[in-house]
Amino acid sequence: MPRRPLHITGAAEAPLRAALRELRITLGVPGEFPPEVLAEAESAAAAPTLPDTDATDLPLFTVDPPDSADLDQAMHLARRRDGFRVHYAIADVAAFVKPGGALDAEAHRRVQTLYFPDGKVPLHPAVLSEGAASLLPGRSVPALLWRIDLDAEGRTVATDLRRALVRSRAKLDYEGAQRQIDDGTAEEPLALLKTVGLLREELERERGGISLGVPEQEITERNGTYFLHYRAPRPADGWNAQISLLTGMAAADLMTASGTGILRTLPTAPDGAVARLRRSARALHIDWPHHVSYADVVRSLDPGNASHAAFLHECTTLLRGAGYTVFSGGELPSPAVHAAVAAAYTHCTAPLRRLVDRYAGELCLAISAGQGVPEWVLAALDDLPREMADGGRRANTVERECVDIIEAALLKDRIGEVFEGVVVDVREHEPAVGTVQVEEPAVVARVEGGGPLPLGERLRVRLIQAEPGSAKVQFAPEQA
Secondary structure: OOOOOOEOOHHHHHHHHHHHHHHHHHHOOOOOOOHHHHHHHHHHHHOOOOOOOEOOOOOEEEEOOOOOOOOOEEEEEEEEOOEEEEEEEEEOHHHOOOOOOHHHHHHHHHOEOEEEOOEEEOOOOHHHHHHHOOOOEOOEEEEEEEEEEEEOOOOEEEEEEEEEEEEEEEEEOHHHHHHHHHHOOOOHHHHHHHHHHHHHHHHHHHHOOOOOOOOEEEEEEEOOEEEEEEEOOOHHHHHHHHHHHHHHHHHHHHHHHHOOEEEEEEOOOOHHHHHHHHHHHHHOOOOOOOOOOHHHHHHOOOOOOHHHHHHHHHHHHHHOOOEEEEEOOOOOOOOOOEOOOOEOOOOOOOOOOEHHHHHHHHHHHHHHHOOOOOHHHHHHHOOHHHHHHHHHHHHHHHHHHHHHHHHHHHHOOOOOOEEEEEEEEEOOOOOOEEEEEEOOOOEEEEEEOOOOOOOOOEEEEEEEEEEOOOEEEEEEEOOO
């Protein structure tokens, strides 16, 4: 996939920033933190609740985007005699946020961090999320420290969870981590990320799980200039995600064994959705024998191939419908699994950026210690699915609308020009309406007009509209 960085020109800056401001207003995005929230955050940052266990001798490291400061997770991987040991430290937000306080109430109002091209709207004040609670290197920070022992095939054989004081040694980014692993310069804890990651990916294949490597549009900013490009995931991205998945599955196992918890669930795709995918595969000339599973077909694809990328784009429709499900009294929900993970799973590894993770962590701590779940956790559980659904919709809208605005700002002065692209989606009952992925600039937008669109094939398209904040980018097929 093309990954050429593209910047928004000075002429586009004014309408771009105006459109982003308007988007915040339209969506009712929270603004500055109230004074009482900031005061409580400052106080908590100065005097958090510290754990009894000191694990600062464990040389943890983080893998995140290079400009990230809100670091939720740090890890250490080591060999055991008959397998591997994964230590995974998660920021202990409950060490700073008092139940029922101003910080807690504000977190329930915000639900999750929102990311805009010109800045983020954080779940917690920066003094916590990018300071006292973040697992930045060289600082002793309270954390929820998971210890997960794996056998030689990467299967979980033992789990332990406790509060501990931890200290990260290094802040790595994905590109740097991948480079060290590829050139053989990575020390063993990082080198084992590949070893364990590959083993976990193989187990994912065995249980029928799926991770979609769909190239994504990504907005970045350097020195006040915005860039829009396609980003295909690196292998290290997937290995890092496998450690998070491993922890989320371990947390779900604790909850289901205890009979109380909150799971991230996704129903199995209906037959009609899979049948539609099979029709798309035929149109894209992708071989999908009837005896081969959807997951195995996806794993065989190359995101760099235009037809394969179009099919991966179509596959994302099977991931819609995920939500949060609360259960208690030993009665497991139905479904109790996440269809893409193909196992019970929960969100617990990003409490600085997502509200539900703090509660999942507290549930797991209580269960692991054989203690009763705190009353403040139980009291909040029933409302969490609705809160997270509302917050998720807002976050998805922000992401989608921001990309639309950047695209329109990039192209607003190019109406009438012709571009090269690939048709990545066609409406089932409107074959002349679909989505085109333009190669340069890195734009994915609506295309319509003329006869049926050729799914997965190259197409020359003419830009017919683009105005940040008012008219999303739209193309029409160029007549031969």
